Amino acid sequence: MSTPTNGFRLSGVGSYLPEKIITNADLTASMDTSDEWIRERTGIGQRHVGGTTSELATIASRKAMERANVGPEDIDQLLLATTSPDFICPGTAPEVAYQLGLDCGALDIQAACSGWVYGLIMANGLLLQGMKKILVVGAEALDQITDYTDRNTGILFGNGAGAAVVETDESRAGDLLSWDMGAAGEYVHILYAEHGDVLKMDGREVFRQAVTAMQRSAGNALERAGLTAADIDLVIPHQANVRIVEAAWKRLGFSMDQTAMRLEETGNTSAASIPLVLDKALDEGRLQNGSTVMFLGFGAGMTWACTIVRWAGETR
Ligand code: COA
Numbered sequence: 001m002s003t004p005t006n007g008f009r010l011s012g013v014g015s016y017l018p019e020k021i022i023t024n025a026d027l028t029a030s031m032d033t034s035d036e037w038i039r040e041r042t043g044i045g046q047r048h049v050g051g052t053t054s055e056l057a058t059i060a061s062r063k064a065m066e067r068a069n070v071g072p073e074d075i076d077q078l079l080l081a082t083t084s085p086d087f088i089c090p091g092t093a094p095e096v097a098y099q100l101g102l103d104c105g106a107l108d109i110q111a112a113c114s115g116w117v118y119g120l121i122m123a124n125g126l127l128l129q130g131m132k133k134i135l136v137v138g139a140e141a142l143d144q145i146t147d148y149t150d151r152n153t154g155i156l157f158g159n160g161a162g163a164a165v166v167e168t169d170e171s172r173a174g175d176l177l178s179w180d181m182g183a184a185g186e187y188v189h190i191l192y193a194e195h196g197d198v199l200k201m202d203g204r205e206v207f208r209q210a211v212t213a214m215q216r217s218a219g220n221a222l223e224r225a226g227l228t229a230a231d232i233d234l235v236i237p238h239q240a241n242v243r244i245v246e247a248a249w250k251r252l253g254f255s256m257d258q259t260a261m262r263l264e265e266t267g268n269t270s271a272a273s274i275p276l277v278l279d280k281a282l283d284e285g286r287l288q289n290g291s292t293v294m295f296l297g298f299g300a301g302m303t304w305a306c307t308i309v310r311w312a313g314e315t316r
Pocket of ligand 1: 033034037038041113152156202206240298300
């Protein structure tokens, strides 16, 4: 079954990491851990902190809009995926839209680490409704809800933002080949933060559920696109733990050579992680027109989402 679209291209991508860094070595001052343990068990070497979600989102968005060669008047909708909004109320998207000078709807998506991929799928729906250009942003100030003295969670999370301008493509050179999206609320208590509190996590259970969700979602998206793992030129998975990716890849048949990672540099930046990797993959020339790329997210909720895109967007 083909996926309804009006063509789909990411015409400009941008990202931003705040300057301040907490290394694994820094963490050993506040918790009983070691650089070696964190690298071996997670693949993380450092995380960036500082800035608010709206500040980080605005910087990444400006870069994406510049690369797409669009002005604020061209954007028909802002979708901002975040699990660490500036305020509980209102959403963070209106502030970002204001900073960017947009004149359109602006809405937060709270689907934890899957949020940016949820946003791509929502953007396709809005493009089908007649919109032409959607700004899809993932931005997080996770340092607001992370306890950097707790070795269970403090080793994992950091701040960052990534953004893409998503456009229709009448030529269909760029297209959304398939998508998958899901949620399982029975797992809410394996990763959550209550009002005014920090993230709490059952790490082992999150690990297990994440592997299952990735296998299921990627499998569904491949089947719907009529593709196999070997047909995908580049997979960009959510960056939580390299061992989660390796475990999921065993059954899916992906190789790490097909996979873009940025975990060592960023830690887990939740909704920002996939566009942060995408920006780096473009810098490295890993995407060409015609490339097939998979974006695969999973996170608290549990939520998960996957898209397969035929790339005809920005290349560098
Ligand atoms: N530093 C050093 N030792 C640690 C540690 C740390 N930060 N955290 C736990 N340990 C110890 C434990 O106490 C335990 O010691 P023991 O064997 O003496 O009892 C041992 O290391 C193994 O603990 P375990 O909890 O089984 O480790 P793990 O391999 O499952 O790794 C996580 C823990 C959190 C890194 C891992 O479970 C994980 O990444 N889960 C998914 C989390 C995630 O991705 N969340 C976001 C999803 S979007």
